[in-house]
Amino acid sequence: MPDWNAVFVPSTPVLEIFLRGTITFLVLMAMMRAAGQREAGGLGITDVFLVVLVAQAVAPGLVGESHSITDGVILAATVILWSLVLDAVAYRWPRLSRVIKARPRLLIEHGRLNHKVMRRELMTRSEVTVQLRLHGIEDISQVQRAYLEPNGMISILRQNRTETDEPARPEVL
Template sequence: MPDWSELLPLSLPVGELLSRGTLTFLGLTLLLRIVGRREAGGLGMTDLLVIVLIADAASAGLTGDAQTLGDGAVLVGTILAWSLLLDAAAYRWPRFAKLYKARPKPPVDRGRLNRRTMRREFMEEAEVMSQLRLHGIEDLRKVRRAHIEPNGLISIIPYEDTEIGETPEPPASWGRLPRVSTGQAVN
């Protein structure tokens, strides 16, 4: 029978546990943001980070590496709190979101490879072409734009109903848009 009085109390001060969890989460978030996200697959980098840190913090309490389960609980709570706080801040303040959240990057733009993006993401032409083939596209010129999404997957926007190399025309249904000046109603 476990001795509950030794399992639940904290072995370290709460402030130290909060500091450790905060510094670890923020430091790894910054490193992952700098390194990139191409290898993440279906998860966002922050999601992956939270999962790994929670698993590590919880396992320390489960395997006995930490002194008590309370230590692991404080660390898990700290990690989740920072994850929620940063997501809420990114939602509330768009300028912060630009720094914190990854944005899509185009390895293909108007039927041409974007070598700068490919260099930044360490992608070779063969990898881009492989992704195009997975989307059923064999000719690079048929791609209006491709994006490496924040979760690491590549989305592709092909040209529609145009010959290769042609610039598509806007639909006829758009017609001519009415001019609007300040204080004037549009009929």
């Protein structure tokens, strides 16, 4: 017969779970903001490994000695709560939004690379030209403005055009 208390009754004090989740979430958010935007775009295999390793590294600090389902639910609710709170704060107070949320960064203006942004995001010229080619642009002089977006993608406004170009999608055979 299952021990229902062990399954559903929290094995760790709820306040401790909440504090562990809060501190870990806020510290990881700060670390991700400091790491820059470029890393948020697409996940390669090393990125997936990094996510798994970070999750493994913080798991003991998040859960402590907890074992019940309720402990996990409380922890998940804490992380979701803080995500919603930060979104609400950024929406309500735009000045705080600049600290909480990433903003688009001007990467190219009138065909000239912004080397300061490239240095900050650790982007090489060849990485930028790859992104331009994905948008069907062979010459940087064709770009009026290009932004490194908060999700890590690059949006491009061509010279003499106002709409953005979508990256080319691979054709399915």
